[in-house]
Every structure is written in C-alpha cells, then in structure tokens.
Amino acid sequence: MYSFAQRTDTFVLDEPFYAVYLSRSKAAHPGTETVLLALPQAEEEVIKKIFLSQKKPVLFLKNMAHHMEVLDHPFVHGAVNIFLIRDPKEIIASYSKVIQKPVMRDIGIKFQYTLFSQLQEKGQEPIVIDSGFLLKDPSSVLQKLCLRCGLEFDQRMVHWPKGPKPYDGVWAKFWYANVHLSSGFDRQPTSSQPLPAGLQGLYTEAASFYEKLVPFSIKA
Numbered sequence: 001m002y003s004f005a006q007r008t009d010t011f012v013l014d015e016p017f018y019a020v021y022l023s024r025s026k027a028a029h030p031g032t033e034t035v036l037l038a039l040p041q042a043e044e045e046v047i048k049k050i051f052l053s054q055k056k057p058v059l060f061l062k063n064m065a066h067h068m069e070v071l072d073h074p075f076v077h078g079a080v081n082i083f084l085i086r087d088p089k090e091i092i093a094s095y096s097k098v099i100q101k102p103v104m105r106d107i108g109i110k111f112q113y114t115l116f117s118q119l120q121e122k123g124q125e126p127i128v129i130d131s132g133f134l135l136k137d138p139s140s141v142l143q144k145l146c147l148r149c150g151l152e153f154d155q156r157m158v159h160w161p162k163g164p165k166p167y168d169g170v171w172a173k174f175w176y177a178n179v180h181l182s183s184g185f186d187r188q189p190t191s192s193q194p195l196p197a198g199l200q201g202l203y204t205e206a207a208s209f210y211e212k213l214v215p216f217s218i219k220a
Contacts, residue, residue, distance in 0.1 A: 065108030088206035130217035137220035
C-alpha cells in the first residue's frame with residue numbers, strides 16, 4: 001500500500017472491510033471498538049464507499065484475506081487481483097506479537113489459495129507477489145507487476161517517508177510499528193524470529209498452501 005501510495009495517479013484505501021470482518025467474526029482484535037466506529041460494518045456500504053473513493057485514475061485497495069473470507073462477495077468487480085504472499089513462519093512470528101494464538105484464518109494463506117483457484121477456474125491469471133522475491137529486487141518485481149496491471153512503472157514506488165501516513169487505518173498504532181520505521185522494502189525484525197511454541201502445526205498446514213502459490217509469483 002505504501003508503495004502504490006507514492007504514485008501521483010493512485011489513491012489508496014487501507015483495509016476497507018476490517019469493520020465488516022470484526023462485526024461478523026466477533027474476533028478479538030486490539031482496538032476493535034475504534035475500528036467498528038471508524039468504518040461501515042455492512043458489506044454493501046463498504047462497496048459503495050470504495051467506488052465513491054475513485055478520486056484518481058488508479059484505486060489501490062489493501063485487503064487482508066481473513067477480512068475477505070467473511071464476505072458474501074469477496075471479489076471487487078472490475079479489480080485486478082494481486083495476491084501478496086509471505087513465508088508463513090514469518091507471518092506467524094509477526095502476528096503472534098499482537099495476537100497470542102493466531103489461527104489459520106489469521107494467517108490468510110489458505111483462503112488466498114481458495115480465491116486464487118477460483119480466479120483460475122474463471123480463466124484468469126491472478127498476479128502473485130512473494131515478499132521474498134520482492135525484497136531481493138523491488139524495482140524489478142514492481143516493474144513486472146505494473147506491466148501486468150497495465151500501468152507505467154513509477155520509480156517512486158520503491159521508497160516512502162518514515163512514520164505514520166494519513167491513509168493509515170485507525171488500527172495503525174497496534175499493527176504498523178515496524179512499517180512506520182521503514183522507508184522502503186526492508187525485511188522486518190520479526191522475520192528472523194523463531195516460530196512460537198505450540199504453533200508448529202499451524203505453520204505446517206499454512207506452508208502447504210504457500211508452496212502451491214510460490215511457483216506463480218513474479219520473480220526478481
């Protein structure tokens with residue numbers, strides 16, 4: 001999201017379905033009440049908001065897979081779908097810093113694979129970005145990504161200013177500490193941390209879906 005926000009032709013929305021997810025799932029997240037007050041809790045209202053937000057030629061929606069899993073219609077009409085994947089070990093290590101015992105829905109990779117397969121069945125070729133390849137050569141991967149999206153690559157996508165952003169969701173103070181320290185595509189400190197005890201089973205299951213998606217990812 002921070003990368004696309006640097007484009008002058010792009011307007012970004014941060015996790016517009018977050019309140020819908022919290023309302024329907026009853027998941028216990030930090031700042032739940034704040035999120036529920038800040039965003040519409042009805043799926044139809046969020047869709048209307050999305051299309052009213054088309055303030056620039058390109059609209060970038062950052063969504064979480066577990067948010068989409070509770071929706072009646074998880075695909076936004078007319079959108080180019082981009083799947084961002086990451087080694088589940090890194091996701092679990094990072095997520096457990098905020099949610100003590102994450103489950104498969106939190107990790108999101110299983111539902112990502114479900115959505116990816118549904119698009120394939122429709123004859124589409126969904127775009128997959130793996131964070132490992134992205135970190136190796138951000139410019140190369142972003143150039144290929146833009147080409148597949150029908151956009152001109154903008155070198156400003158590689159860097160952004162440190163600190164909170166005006167387009168951050170109200171949940172940023174709970175989840176975005178590391179990314180606020182970044183000014184580009186750097187490996188997060190939590191990436192090298194060991195897998196928390198008791199979460200090996202979750203990792204093993206999540207890794208099976210991750211490995212199915214990696215071959216489709218854009219290579220550096």
